[in-house]
Amino acid sequence: xxxxxxxxxxxxxxxxxxxxxxxxxxxxxxxxxxxxxxxxxxxxxxxxxxxxxxxxxxxxxxxxxxxxxxxxxxxxxxxxxxxxxxxxxxxxxxxxxxxxxxxxxxxxxxxxxxxxxxxxxxxxxxxxxxxxxxxxxxxxxxxxxxxxxxxxxxxxxxxxxxxxxxxxxxxxxxxxxxxxxxxxxxxxxxxxxxxxxxxxxxxxxxxxxxxxxxxxxxxxxxxxxxxxxxxxxxxxxxxxxxxxxxxxxxxxxxxxxxxxxxxxxxxxxxxxxxxxxxxxxxxxxxxxxxxxxx
Numbered sequence: 001x002x003x004x005x006x007x008x009x010x011x012x013x014x015x016x017x018x019x020x021x022x023x024x025x026x027x028x029x030x031x032x033x034x035x036x037x038x039x040x041x042x043x044x045x046x047x048x049x050x051x052x053x054x055x056x057x058x059x060x061x062x063x064x065x066x067x068x069x070x071x072x073x074x075x076x077x078x079x080x081x082x083x084x085x086x087x088x089x090x091x092x093x094x095x096x097x098x099x100x101x102x103x104x105x106x107x108x109x110x111x112x113x114x115x116x117x118x119x120x121x122x123x124x125x126x127x128x129x130x131x132x133x134x135x136x137x138x139x140x141x142x143x144x145x146x147x148x149x150x151x152x153x154x155x156x157x158x159x160x161x162x163x164x165x166x167x168x169x170x171x172x173x174x175x176x177x178x179x180x181x182x183x184x185x186x187x188x189x190x191x192x193x194x195x196x197x198x199x200x201x202x203x204x205x206x207x208x209x210x211x212x213x214x215x216x217x218x219x220x221x222x223x224x225x226x227x228x229x230x231x232x233x234x235x236x237x238x239x240x241x242x243x244x245x246x247x248x249x250x251x252x253x254x255x256x257x258x259x260x261x262x263x264x265x266x267x268x269x270x271x272x273x274x275x276x277x278x279x280x281x282x283x284x285x286x287x288x289x290x291x292x293x294x
């Protein structure tokens with residue numbers, strides 16, 4: 001299929017999310033009609049992969065711009081010098097320094113949920129995939145936040161209606177530091193260089209599809225506004241466990257050249273931490289700014 005053909009060939013996964021778009025070369029110019037089909041497929045399936053596209057950082061940045069305004073990650077040391085909207089995710093170290101984020105995605109989360117305007121779309125391109133004996137490691141798991149909401153009891157839906165929760169980068173930083181030891185534990189003063197908590201609705205409305213989606217994230221959401229701590233903690237743990245149920249999941253097995261895109265309102269994701277050096281993993285990521293959740 002040529003890069004400007006329309007009527008894309010799409011192979012959907014059997015579960016609630018996930019699809020592959022076949023035969024696109026993203027190093028070539030895409031006309032507006034073709035791009036519109038890609039965007040529509042993304043909102044329809046929530047997670048979409050286009051294989052065999054190993055892009056340069058500039059190529060990935062240029063394609064990403066078509067979805068909206070890219071975000072510059074708060075961890076400046078893990079961004080690309082040539083294209084600062086590109087963020088490196090890797091376990092590789094060069095001259096004693098990490099190439100990118102070594103511990104990204106260890107918890108279920110929606111990208112940049114700790115900002116007032118979280119990520120709308122994430123694009124992740126596989127440059128190196130950890131392999132051993134012909135098997136790929138480092139899968140990424142996705143959970144359908146809309147399917148998870150739909151399956152809640154009516155009583156639970158009513159209980160969640162109108163509730164808001166705090167999502168904290170500072171909270172996540174030290175949680176990861178203490179559990180995995182790949183980043184330093186920071187003092188309260190040191191944490192102030194990172195964003196303060198963002199308060200978001202626990203149930204948000206998808207701005208395109210209109211579906212209701214659960215928007216609490218195991219890695220970042222740490223307090224429901226207005227509830228006593230014990231009640232807040234118990235409810236959050238219940239919802240975290242609900243989102244992780246098998247019925248809502250899609251698991252992506254990576255290949256070099258995969259460009260995986262996902263809708264951060266419709267799904268949450270989590271890395272599979274089943275590899276270590278000398279197995280190498282190198283991914284380049286771009287996130288697109290969305291609107292404040294409502």
